[in-house]
Amino acid sequence: MTVVDPSESSPGTRAAARKERVAGWRVGVLASPAAPVYGALIGIIVLAWIVVTIDGGEFLTTGNIVNMLQRSVALGIVSLGQTVVILLGSLDLSVAALISLSSLVTAQQMDGQPGNVIPAILIVLAMGAGVGLANGLIITKLRVNAFIATLGMALILGGIIENGWSGPQGGVTDAFSQDLGYTRFGVIPMSFILFAVVAVVIWFILRSTRFGYRVYAVGGSEDVSKLSGLRTHRTIIGAHIVCSLTAVITGIFLASRLKAGTPTVGLDGGYDLESIAAVVLGGTALTGGRGGVIGTIGGVFILAVLDNVFNQLEFNSFVRDVVRGIVIIAAVAIYARRQEKKA
Amino acid sequence: MSEQTLLQMEGIRKSFVGVEVLHGVDLDLRAGEIHAIVGENGAGKSTLMKTLAGVHAPDEGTIRIDGQEVSFHHPAAAQAAGVGIVYQEFNLLPDRNVAENIFIGREPVRAGIVDRRKMERETAALLEEVGEASFGPRTPVRWLSVAQQQVVEIVKARSLNARILVLDEPTAALAEGEVELLFTLVRRLQELGVGVLYISHRLREVFALSDRITVIKDGGVVKTLNTAETNQRELVNLMVGRELDGYFPERGAKDDLGDVRLKVSGLSTALLRDVSFEVRAGEIVGLAGLQGSGRTEIARAVFGADPIADGTVEIDGKAKRFKHPRQAVKAGLGFITEDRKAEGLALAQSISDNMLLAVRTVMPSRKRRSTPGLMTVKELAEVTELRARGPEQEVRFLSGGNQQKVVLSKWLETQPGILIFDEPTRGIDVGAKAGIHDLIRKLAKDGVAVLMISSELPELIGMSDRILVMHEGVLAGELPGGASEPQIMELATGSAEVAA
Numbered sequence: 001m002t003v004v005d006p007s008e009s010s011p012g013t014r015a016a017a018r019k020e021r022v023a024g025w026r027v028g029v030l031a032s033p034a035a036p037v038y039g040a041l042i043g044i045i046v047l048a049w050i051v052v053t054i055d056g057g058e059f060l061t062t063g064n065i066v067n068m069l070q071r072s073v074a075l076g077i078v079s080l081g082q083t084v085v086i087l088l089g090s091l092d093l094s095v096a097a098l099i100s101l102s103s104l105v106t107a108q109q110m111d112g113q114p115g116n117v118i119p120a121i122l123i124v125l126a127m128g129a130g131v132g133l134a135n136g137l138i139i140t141k142l143r144v145n146a147f148i149a150t151l152g153m154a155l156i157l158g159g160i161i162e163n164g165w166s167g168p169q170g171g172v173t174d175a176f177s178q179d180l181g182y183t184r185f186g187v188i189p190m191s192f193i194l195f196a197v198v199a200v201v202i203w204f205i206l207r208s209t210r211f212g213y214r215v216y217a218v219g220g221s222e223d224v225s226k227l228s229g230l231r232t233h234r235t236i237i238g239a240h241i242v243c244s245l246t247a248v249i250t251g252i253f254l255a256s257r258l259k260a261g262t263p264t265v266g267l268d269g270g271y272d273l274e275s276i277a278a279v280v281l282g283g284t285a286l287t288g289g290r291g292g293v294i295g296t297i298g299g300v301f302i303l304a305v306l307d308n309v310f311n312q313l314e315f316n317s318f319v320r321d322v323v324r325g326i327v328i329i330a331a332v333a334i335y336a337r338r339q340e341k342k343a
Numbered sequence: 344m345s346e347q348t349l350l351q352m353e354g355i356r357k358s359f360v361g362v363e364v365l366h367g368v369d370l371d372l373r374a375g376e377i378h379a380i381v382g383e384n385g386a387g388k389s390t391l392m393k394t395l396a397g398v399h400a401p402d403e404g405t406i407r408i409d410g411q412e413v414s415f416h417h418p419a420a421a422q423a424a425g426v427g428i429v430y431q432e433f434n435l436l437p438d439r440n441v442a443e444n445i446f447i448g449r450e451p452v453r454a455g456i457v458d459r460r461k462m463e464r465e466t467a468a469l470l471e472e473v474g475e476a477s478f479g480p481r482t483p484v485r486w487l488s489v490a491q492q493q494v495v496e497i498v499k500a501r502s503l504n505a506r507i508l509v510l511d512e513p514t515a516a517l518a519e520g521e522v523e524l525l526f527t528l529v530r531r532l533q534e535l536g537v538g539v540l541y542i543s544h545r546l547r548e549v550f551a552l553s554d555r556i557t558v559i560k561d562g563g564v565v566k567t568l569n570t571a572e573t574n575q576r577e578l579v580n581l582m583v584g585r586e587l588d589g590y591f592p593e594r595g596a597k598d599d600l601g602d603v604r605l606k607v608s609g610l611s612t613a614l615l616r617d618v619s620f621e622v623r624a625g626e627i628v629g630l631a632g633l634q635g636s637g638r639t640e641i642a643r644a645v646f647g648a649d650p651i652a653d654g655t656v657e658i659d660g661k662a663k664r665f666k667h668p669r670q671a672v673k674a675g676l677g678f679i680t681e682d683r684k685a686e687g688l689a690l691a692q693s694i695s696d697n698m699l700l701a702v703r704t705v706m707p708s709r710k711r712r713s714t715p716g717l718m719t720v721k722e723l724a725e726v727t728e729l730r731a732r733g734p735e736q737e738v739r740f741l742s743g744g745n746q747q748k749v750v751l752s753k754w755l756e757t758q759p760g761i762l763i764f765d766e767p768t769r770g771i772d773v774g775a776k777a778g779i780h781d782l783i784r785k786l787a788k789d790g791v792a793v794l795m796i797s798s799e800l801p802e803l804i805g806m807s808d809r810i811l812v813m814h815e816g817v818l819a820g821e822l823p824g825g826a827s828e829p830q831i832m833e834l835a836t837g838s839a840e841v842a843a
Contacts, residue, residue: 208456217447220436227398227434228499229419230448290438 036334037282037298044302048309057312064308065187072304073191074099074250074257075274076297079282080202081246082275083296087206088239089219089288090139090146095247095275097157098131099266102251104161107171107261117176124248131157132244136237154272161263169261181256191253198246203293205242215239219288247271277324278303281331302327347374348410349538350507355394355404364390366562367404372507372538377529379541379549379570382559382582386772388542389431391559392509395540396428397421408507419448427500431512431770433492435484442466442480445499469498473528489634490521497528501537508532509540514548515770518634518798519832526552545799546575558582582774591777591805592784594824599625603660604792605761607645610654614640615816617654622761622792627783629807629824630796631831636813638796639681642763646678647671659760672705677754681765681796683743687750690739694731695720697738697749702756716758723752728778744775751782762786764795768802780806800828 052059078095085092102124109120131153138149183190206212214235217225226232250271255261266272282299284291306327310320350372357365365387372378382388394401397415406413408424415421421428435444442462443450451458451465466480475494478487484495493513500508510529514522529539529552543549549556550570558565558581565581601624610618615637622628632638643649645656647665655662658674665671668678680686688697698720702711711717718726720734727748731741738749747767754762767783768776783806787793797803803810810822812834819834 210450210452210457213443213450213457214448216439217436217443220438221434224434224436225447227396227418227428227430228447229417229422231417231419289436 034283034292034295034298036338037295037302040331041298041302041305044305048305052309052312055313059308059312062187066184066189068301068304068308069187069192070189071307072300073189073195074254074269075271075278075303076195076300077198077246077253078250078271079275079278079296079300080198080293081243083279083282083284083291083293084202084206084215084239085146085243086276086279086284086286087219087288087291088215088236089222090236090239091150091276091286092135092240092243092247093147093150093272094131094135094153094157095243095250096266096270096272097154097161098128098244098247099251099254099269099271100261100263101157101161101266102128102248103255103258103265104165104169104261104263106252106255107169109171110173110176111171112173114173114175117173121252124252125245128244128248129241131247132241133237135244136233136240139240140233140236158267165261165263167263168258170259172255172259172261174259177256177259179256180253181259191257194249194253198249199293199297202242202246206292211235211238216289219290221289274303277328281328283331283335285335348372349374349376349408350395351405351407351410352391352395353405353407355391355401355406357390357394357399357401364562365394365401368559368562368564370557370564370567372540374506374538375533375536376555377533377539377541377553379543379553379556380559381543381546381549381556381578382565382772386559386582387562388559389511390562392428392511392540392542395421395426395507395509397426422503422505425504425506426509427503427505427507428509429493429496429500429511429513431515433489433496435492435495437485438483440481440483441470441478441487441495444484444495445469445502447499449503465502466498469502470494473498473501473531489516490518490524493517493525494528497532501532505537507538507540509542511542512770513541514543514545518632518636519800520633520836522548546578547801549578550575582772591802592781594808595625595627595784595787599788601625601790604658605645605794606655606657606660607641608655608657610641610644610656611652612640612644612649613652615644618813618818619654620811620818620821622794624760624790624792625787626808627787627793627795627806629803629810630794630813631800631803631810632813632819632835634798636835637816638813639765640816641813642678642765642794642796645671646676646763648678669705672701672757675758675760677701677757677759677762679747679750679754679762679764679767681769683746683750687753688738688746691737693735694724694729694738694741694749695734698723698752698756701753705757718756720752723755726755727752727782742772742775744771744778747771747775747779748782751779755786759791761792761794764793764797766797767795768797768799776802800831803831804828 049059058064078099082092082095105127106120106124109123110116135150135153138144139146180190180194206215214225214230217230218232218235222232251266254265258265278299279296280286280299281302282291282295282297284295303324306324348371352368352370355365355368356363368387368391370391380388390399393399395406397418397420400414400416413424415424436447445466446462451461463480470480473494478491484492487495513525517525529541533539541549541553553570555567556570556573556578557567558578560582603621604624606621608619618641620628630638630641640649644651647668647670651664656664658676663674665674684690689700702717706714724731724734729748729752730745738746741749764783768779771779783793783795795803795806804825808824810824810826810831812819812822812831814835814837819837822830822834
């Protein structure tokens with residue numbers, strides 16, 4: 001065999017080294033995969049501001065900003081959890097039903113007694129962890145595809161709601177409703193701080209903990225992760241617990257906002273598909289392994305701004321859905337292009 | 344070589360859905376030894392390694408490491424015991440960087456937070472240990488070449504303090520020059536006392552590298568030999584259980600050559616510069632070159648898969664410029680791609696669906712009915728000597744050699760005038776290789792013009808009527824069939840340019 005001088009690097013080697021150098025000074029915000037989401041967000045805000053102002057409405061006023069922030073909280077929190085499972089290569093269609101159920105259980109457990117507030121919250125969180133654990137176990141141990149597993153869970157939870165409640169459930173205490181649902185500091189509503197805290201926690205988990213690294217690894221390839229000695233089932237179950245916890249937190253928030261639990265609050269809000277849409281809009285790949293919460297937050301804001309504009313311009317629901325659909329498809333098409341260029 | 348036995352596997356049996364694939368295999372490995380494992384595809388090598396890696400639990404038998412009996416129920420347990428495996432299909436995450444891939448599943452933490460600095464520092468040290476400087480800990484794996492990814496895999500096993508390292512067909516995806524680098528790396532690990540189990544189809548490599556060789560056939564050990572006391576012919580006989588008289592079919596005679604079917608003049612693309620050559624009916628033209636030299640790019644450009652910047656492609660004397668592979672297929676070209684699983688086959692579909700895939704897309708069913716010479720799935724299976732349970736069997740259950748026959752059948756059915764093969768026998772066992780070679784020669788005899796890309800020099804030399812050698816996007820030269828390996832390598836590495 002001819003011996004080739006090992007110092008002679010192949011063209012591929014040199015290309016990689018060059019690419020790494022280029023990436024070196026393209027660090028920071030611009031290199032982040034979430035950058036285009038925020039570019040789009042700014043564009044949409046400017047456009048919305050112009051359109052709404054021409055129409056005679058008010059866009060960048062305190063009242064309207066509070067309104068938009070408040071509206072992004074519910075979808076925002078659940079989308080954060082959805083981000084985690086989608087990064088993992090899974091998804092969760094049971095969040096909407098779980099949001100409804102947790103709003104009902106929150107109200108029921110509080111039962112109008114201020115002393116019950118903390119226990120009620122703990123019970124609902126435990127319920128969320130239980131549902132997430134069940135989803136995770138069904139997916140890993142029974143090997144049911146996540147789509148079917150969580151769809152089945154949504155039906156089961158829907159049945160439980162149907163059986164237990166025919167209408168709204170009172171019992172949310174005045175103080176709790178006021179504190180979480182309506183307090184605000186300047187333009188920042190209390191609930192938005194809750195959203196921000198959940199976002200920071202999940203961002204930190206994904207970025208800096210072993211669990212977060214493993215979510216990306218399993219989402220990148222379950223086989224690779226398994227063969228590398230990673231206990232993938234634990235990661236999958238853990239991610240589903242995180243997702244369900246964000247759903248019940250959303251449910252608790254909506255209970256405070258409406259001062260009651262309602263059987264339809266989750267499905268009417270469309271939190272299952274909307275949360276997936278927000279995640280995808282934020283640049284996280286549905287196949288898993290690529291993306292993050294920062295993009296999702298941008299995606300949530302984009303949907304909130306669109307919603308606000310539709311309300312102000314009094315668009316009918318048909319036009320709303322068409323525009324939202326176009327925005328989501330366009331976003332994914334743009335990501336697909338970018339991805340192709342990179343590869 | 345030390346005499347200390349590192350690993351002992353005894354009487355390993357394993358069945359899948361009632362079919363026993365390992366019938367009591369014995370194998371041992373010493374510290375600082377390179378022990379090659381050879382055998383045809385489907386002989387059970389990979390399954391054996393997976394029992395060692397904790398992927399499959401053996402039904403019977405014992406595994407001892409340092410004399411201690413072990414049983415692994417998860418790959419993590421095998422890793423902890425010092426077993427590292429580099430699989431044939433790489434196990435890396437393209438979207439994560441080198442350090443993240445190396446420390447997957449065992450990221451160092453400080454107070455619950457992943458210590459990224461430590462991870463990158465240790466990765467840098469590991470890369471330095473093996474003398475790898477072309478990329479760093481933060482390089483995304485997506486950007487690495489196949490050879491570089493392999494280094495990452497080996498470093499990953501090394502970082503687990505693997506004392507037993509299994510390399511499954513490590514050179515299958517490497518070009519000649521890169522193989523030497525791998526050997527250097529493996530020998531360095533050997534000096535460190537690592538026991539290496541080296542699975543390969545390439546006997547030449549096995550002889551260059553190993554201390555002992557174990558031949559596996561039909562799920563059992565045929566023999567374990569000292570490398571110094573055996574030869575290639577004996578090994579091949581043990582593997583296939585028959586005398587292989589001549590590896591390659593006879594070349595075509597001069598008067599078998601027909602008209603020029605494929606003529607490429609001044610072809611330039613993003614990666615190619617001014618490439619010109621022609622292939623006649625009945626001729627097999629080999630295309631040699633290192634990985635990244637532009638061999639596959641020629642095929643892709645001719646086939647309309649990549650844009651052409653300049654130059655012309657003539658098919659049967661008519662200038663063509665395909666914008667899409669579909670047009671190329673309609674014009675009588677077939678392209679048997681390098682990556683069977685990703686580009687050549689719909690793995691979860693049946694043999695017959697795969698065989699008819701190309702003809703169905705280029706010819707409406709009405710025309711198919713009236714076209715003479717189209718073969719039935721059964722006839723195709725006979726022509727290619729396909730071994731399968733039946734036309735409805737899913738191709739993912741076939742061996743590599745039989746999968747390749749399905750790909751070939753797919754193109755035969757379009758009645759091509761020109762066939763381009765990219766690594767036609769990669770990952771295919773010795774017995775089936777000869778079958779594919781016969782088939783390629785037979786096609787040429789029937790008047791097909793064949794362009795064959797291969798990284799295996801013996802294959803190129805044995806099969807080709809002429810050999811074109813690529814070097815960095817340029818056609819470095821042409822050699823007659825039967826040229827020697829050094830002649831090809833000189834051109835491929837560019838060391839002949841001064842002389843020429």
